[in-house]
Amino acid sequence: MNSLQDHIKLNNGVEMPGFGLGVYKAEEGQEVVNAVRTAIDHGYRLIDTASFYGNESGVGEGLREASVKRDEIFVTTKVWNDEQGYDETLKAFEQSLNRLSLDYLDLYLVHWPVTGKFRETWRAMERLYDEGVIKAIGVSNFHVHHLEDLMVAANVKPTVNQIEYHPHLTQKEMKGYCEQENIQLEAWSPMKRGRLFEDTTIKEIADKYNKTPAQVILRWDIQTNIITIPKSVNPDRIKSNADIFDFELTDEEIYSITALNQNERTGPNPDTFV
Ligand SMILES: NC(=O)C1=CN([C@@H]2O[C@H](COP(=O)(O)OP(=O)(O)OC[C@H]3O[C@@H](n4cnc5c(N)ncnc54)[C@H](OP(=O)(O)O)[C@@H]3O)[C@@H](O)[C@H]2O)C=CC1
Numbered sequence: 023m024n025s026l027q028d029h030i031k032l033n034n035g036v037e038m039p040g041f042g043l044g045v046y047k048a049e050e051g052q053e054v055v056n057a058v059r060t061a062i063d064h065g066y067r068l069i070d071t072a073s074f075y076g077n078e079s080g081v082g083e084g085l086r087e088a089s090v091k092r093d094e095i096f097v098t099t100k101v102w103n104d105e106q107g108y109d110e111t112l113k114a115f116e117q118s119l120n121r122l123s124l125d126y127l128d129l130y131l132v133h134w135p136v137t138g139k140f141r142e143t144w145r146a147m148e149r150l151y152d153e154g155v156i157k158a159i160g161v162s163n164f165h166v167h168h169l170e171d172l173m174v175a176a177n178v179k180p181t182v183n184q185i186e187y188h189p190h191l192t193q194k195e196m197k198g199y200c201e202q203e204n205i206q207l208e209a210w211s212p213m214k215r216g217r218l219f220e221d222t223t224i225k226e227i228a229d230k231y232n233k234t235p236a237q238v239i240l241r242w243d244i245q246t247n248i249i250t251i252p253k254s255v256n257p258d259r260i261k262s263n264a265d266i267f268d269f270e271l272t273d274e275e276i277y278s279i280t281a282l283n284q285n286e287r288t289g290p291n292p293d294t295f296v
């Protein structure tokens with residue numbers, strides 16, 4: 023990726039921007055409306071929300087307020103855990119679409135692999151995909167064994183797996199598996215919610231390029247082919263987080279950031295959460 027608006031081709035041919043805005047904890051109402059509008063004004067073309075975030079209406083309003091056509095923006099939302107199952111997912115999708123005030127969605131994700139439910143959830147998503155109201159379907163927080171389980175019965179292969187991913191959790195096994203299966207990885211909490219900014223390795227690299235630690239981490243995502251969705255509601259940070267296309271990390275720097283891995287999650291482990 024050479025610019026903020028470059029896309030990555032998913033395994034169904036759909037083009038997804040490689041960089042976007044996450045809106046978890048962006049408050050429904052003016053806060054999320056402003057964040058979405060500001061991001062789009064600064065060139066973002068991907069917005070990541072979820073029914074669980076309770077801010078889909080504001081996301082929809084921000085999209086309408088931005089002066090960019092709908093088909094140039096890529097919108098992701100997710101089906102939450104208590105909405106899973108076949109009929110439940112069909113209903114949840116309709117509700118999300120209504121709150122967003124959209125007539126189609128770019129990417130719909132199974133938010134977590136709810137045991138005993140995610141296959142039925144997937145079947146409903148396949149139906150919506152076949153009907154053309156979703157351009158791509160994918161998963162989130164799936165381990166390799168969840169993906170294998172899903173794909174045994176699936177007609178449509180997941181395009182994306184959105185997982186916790188940052189320099190303290192580099193997900194080596196999952197990365198290898200997804201590369202082999204052509205499933206695109208997407209990083210959530212790419213900046214470990216601010217807990218990596220004091221790391222000496224990252225700070226030294228940031229100083230060298232006159233960049234912030236956040237920019238170095240996000241650049242590392244881009245150069246290692248991971249779609250990244252940093253969250254911010256602060257206009258200056260929304261702008262600076264995306265200002266990562268005028269420098270390039272060396273192979274050695276990428277290696278040293280990847281070597282910071284501690285297999286450390288900030289969020290739940292999918293095997294014990296649901
Ligand atoms: N699928 C899933 O289960 C999950 C998906 N997600 C998605 O991933 C997105 C990103 O992950 P998230 O957990 O929000 O964490 P991030 O790693 O994106 O960190 C967000 C935090 O960092 C702050 N921040 C942002 N930019 C900067 C900066 N340049 N300097 C200092 N602080 C900064 C933000 O505050 P401020 O807003 O004030 O700038 C916020 O507190 C979510 O918003 C959501 O869309 C997240 C968790 C789970």
Ligand SMILES: O=C1CO[C@H](CO)[C@@H](O)[C@@H]1O
Pocket residue numbers: 046072074133289290
């Ligand atoms: O999307 C999400 C936001 O972050 C939460 C953790 O803090 C996750 O559980 C959830 O999946």
